[in-house]
Amino acid sequence: MAKVLVVDDSASMRQMVAFTLKQAGHEVIEGRDGKDGLSKAQGAKADLVITDVNMPAMDGLQLTRELRKLGDYKFTPILVLTTEAGPEKKQEGKAAGATGWLVKPFDPDQMMNTVNRVLR
Amino acid sequence: MSIDMAQFIDAFLEESFEGLERMETELLALDGGDPETLNTIFRCAHSIKGGAGTFGFGAISGFTHGVETLLDRMRNGEQEAAPETVNLLLRAVDTLRAQLHAARDGGEADAAEVAEVRTLIEAHLGDAAPASEAGTPPAVDGDDGIDTSSGAHDGGPRGWRIHFQPYADLMRTGNDPLRMFEVLEELGTLSVHCETDRLPDNADAFDPEDCHLAWTLELEGDATRDQVQEVFEWVEDECDLLIEPLDADSEPTTEAPPLTPEPAEMGATTPRPPEASAARGGSGNRGAESSSMRVNAGKIDALIDMVGELVITQSMLTDISEQLEEDPSKMEAQIERLRTGLGELERNTRELQESVMSIRMVPIAQVFNRFPRLVHDISGQLGKQIELTLKGEYTEVDKTVMEHLGDPLVHLVRNAVDHGIEMPEERAAAGKPETGQVTLEAFHRGGNVVIEIRDDGKGMDADRILAKARDAGLVGPNQHLDRHEILQLVFEPGLSTADQVSDLSGRGVGMDVVKKNIRGLGGNVELESEPGKGSRLTIRLPLTLSIMDGQLLKIGDETFVIPLIAIVESLQTLPESVKQAFGKLPLYRLRDEYIPIVDLAALFGRTEPSPLPERALLVVAEADDQRVALRVDDLLGQQQVVIKTLETNFRKVPGTAGATILGDGQVALILDIAGIARMASGRDTRAA
Structure with a gap:
């Protein structure tokens, strides 16, 4: 069982991702936007971060950069949720320090396949 | 893993409707293309696209993709935020809303409109690429630029x-x-x-x-x-x-033993749209809107706190009763405690009541928010310049009141825009700024919510209204009315004052319907207007529909309640002021007015009509601009009463607006003054 931080400004997406993770036996912490996500990350060390990119207050890329600055999150897998399958957007995520990405739309099975690539 | 996506669809729809509302508001505020505003709008579209794709609404996702692309170009400065672009985006918002409604209700959106808007957006983007053809957003594919054709199968490498x-x-x-x-x-x-x-x-x-x-x-x-x-x-x-x-030349460098050989097929990785909304059962039908509401979490917390206090008070009262049983000799002291406890209980109950009531209260912004768009569209159609100001959007009103307020307000705002505000040249000629002002304001006053619609347009011509009213036979040829009374005639059925009947409003139906709707909510509406300066419509509504301040009164041995708001005054009759005409209701002369005296006991068939005693007690009440003087035997206290409808609990009883249960358990009928006035005039010859 891992502790996963899920950050998305869309409540329905967040619920879906969180529910799927909980079904798989993981513990989930939720963040409403980048800023909220960052403070939640500081409050509890997560084993995996899944974040949306487009969010108010602080976007997912900035959140990723901020997390990488924290000792606790230097090597933590961070997955960004993106609607763009093009290489440009993916590279933006990588450049910010993300481990990988998950392209929307995805279903719970696809999501867990991806999550299992980075979670032990 | 099988997870039913349906459980997230309601949340997705709700946040999408909110997102669309936000998009609309921000689009209307988009003056020249402020990047931050554009970013916000883009984000809303982006979320809808992503969610729609995930929750099985591929067509909506595909449609939104074009909208998103257009917005993306605008925020990057590649496309201008021209008025026609903004209008197209507003139309796209409408189309999206229709599609989401259809998704929720299991219906079909207007396919032609969807296709047209989609084509327009694509044309706007100026190239063929944007909206993906199949209606689904681009799928995850292998990596770009890498040969993915060769596989290990088909006699390939081992x-x-x-x-x-x-x-x-x-x-x-x-x-x-x-x-x-x-x-x-x-x-x-x-x-x-x-x-x-x-x-x-x-x-x-x-x-x-x-x-x-x-x-x-x-x-x-x-x-x-x-x-x-x-x-x-x-x-x-x-x-x-x-x-x-593996068959290639290079030699394997080592024979390191395999870790744990456990070959397994990885799951399919192409996106597969989740099950669509078919399985959503009853949650998708009409009326979903009214059956649930969002409540501020703070209100719920306050409620829980109060219930906590109630529990404490209850245990205190239980303790008192036990003490009394154990040692009746300490009665005095315990009674003192009992009083305190009951006082506490009363305070708890009142606070709890207020709290519960406040849960039904929603900010009027939910209705007000549709007006910037409406005014934008109509003024564009008419070629008028109008600035709409919203004030007091966070004033709270009962949810039911708010739901029924939308249509009347739309009508009134349309009127202000269509008939009130003049064309720019006309305004300039009259020495006014070319841009007209329309203000929509809400505030609380007393126990009422007041909504005002003001414009600085041309105002109403009282002479013309009066002339029309005389033509329509609403006012007798010799009847004299003051200016205020004349203005209120616009609420009469069949009176339109527009010079030209336009597409937008003013076919002579409307204002009377507005008034009827507002009356139905227990409120009233008034018009003030000054030629050349503008008009002001004032709507007064009760804070809530289920509790009201009532006056208790006794007629015979029955207790009745009348809404405090309806009471004009209570008085004892002076014999010389009572006019008795044969076959008619007796009239009471109150200053310059003759008011019919209604014998309620007789009206409800409790007793035979009885002659008016010399010094009778009358309560003068008003509703629908009609006054009646009710004969009562005694005035009791005033108190808040909870209205229970008779229709659901019993059946409709003419002359009553419902019933309530008094402190002693007795049921009291709540009188419907307007209904009584109608009954009384219909029974002229039999009453009194």
């Missing part, structure tokens, strides 16, 4: 040899070679050879956070190149990678 040399900082993005090998291992039989030649010789040069190793891996089995490639998808730019068929 596996793959992978040369993997990470750059030093690969692990700093959270990628872990070991984890990647574990994934590879699920694809076949894996052997791993580690190359250590890059390890620095002296310890000083060794940074434990860097990756100094390289690997050659051999994967045996029928995994495709794509599958292998995918494992390294995230690190392509952080390593040197060579994947070659």
Whole structure:
């Protein structure tokens, strides 16, 4: 069982991702936007971060950069949720320090396949 | 894993409707294309697209893709935020809303409109690329620019040899070679050879956070190149990678034993739209809107606090009763405690009541928010310049009141825009600014919510209204009315004052319907207007529909309640003021007015009509501009009463607006003054 931080400004997406993770036996912490996500990350060390990119207050890329600055999150897998399958957007995520990405739309099975690539 | 996506669809729809509302508001506020505003609008579209795709609404997602692309170009400055572009986006918002409504209610959106808006957006983008054809957003595919055609199947290689040399900082993005090998291992039989030649010789040069190793891996089995490639998808730019068929020349470097041979097929990786909304059962029908509401969490917390206090008070009262049983001699002291406890209970109950009531209260912004768009559209159609100001949007009103307020307000605002505000040239000629002002304001006053619609337009012509009213036979030829009374005539059925009947409003139906609707909510509406300066419509509504301040009164041995708001005054009759005409209701002369006296006991058939005693008690009440004087036997106290409808609990009783239960358990009828006035005039000859 891992502790996963899920950050998305869309409540329905967040619920879906969180529910799927909980079904798989993981513990989930939720963040409403980048800023909220960052403070939640500081409050509890997560084993995996899944974040949306487009969010108010602080976007997912900035959140990723901020997390990488924290000792606790230097090597933590961070997955960004993106609607763009093009290489440009993916590279933006990588450049910010993300481990990988998950392209929307995805279903719970696809999501867990991806999550299992980075979670032990 | 099978997860039913339907459970998230309601949340998705709700937040999408909110997002659309936000988009609309921001689009209307988009003056010249402020980047921050554009960003917000873009984000709303983006969320809807992503959610729609995930929750099985591919067509909506595809439609939104075009909208999003257009917005993206606008925020990047590649496309101008021209008025026609903004109008197109507003139309797209409407179309999206219709599609989401259809998704919720299981219906179909207007396909022609959807297709047209989509085509317009594509034309606006000026190229063929944007909205993807199939209605679904671009799918995850293999990696761009890499040959993905050759596979391990079909007499191909018996596996793959992978040369993997990470750059030093690969692990700093959270990628872990070991984890990647574990994934590879699920694809076949894996052997791993580690190359250590890059390890620095002296310890000083060794940074434990860097990756100094390289690997050659051999994967045996029928995994495709794509599958292998995918494992390294995230690190392509952080390593040197060579994947070659096992049959190729290069010799396997080592015979490292496989870790744990456990070949398994990885699940399909192409996106598969989740089950659509078909399985959503009853949650999708009409009326979903009114059956649930969002409540501020703070209100719920307050409620829970109060229930907590109630429990404490209850245990205190229980304790008192036990003490009394144990030791009746201490009666005095216990009674004092009992009083305190009951006082506490009363306070708790009142606070709890207020709290519960406040849950039904929603900010009027939910209705007000539709007006910027409405005014924008109509003024555009008419060629008028209008600035709409909203004030007091956070004033709270009962949810039911708010739901019924929308249509009347739309009508009144349309009127102000259509008939009130003049054309720019006309305004300039009258020495007014070319831009007209329309203000929509809400505030609380007393126990009422007041909504005002003001404009600085041309105002109403009282003479013309009066002339029309005389033509329509609403006012007798010799009847004299003051200006205020004349203005209120616009609420009469069949009176339109527009010079031209336009498409927008003013067909002579409307104002009377507005008044009827507002009356139905227990409120009233009034018009004030000054020629050349503008008009002001004032709507007064009760804060809530289920509780009202009532006056208790006694008629015979029955207790009745009348709404306090309806009472004009109470008085004792002076014999000389009573006018008795044969076959008619007796009239009471109150200053310059004759008011019919109603014998309620007789009206309800409790007793035979009885002559009016010399000094009778009358309550003068008003509703629908009609006054009646009710004969009562005694005035009791005033109190808040909870209205229970008779229709649901019993059946409709003419002359009553419902019933309530009094403190002693007795049921009292709540009188409907307007209904009584109608009954009384219909029974003229029989009453009194």
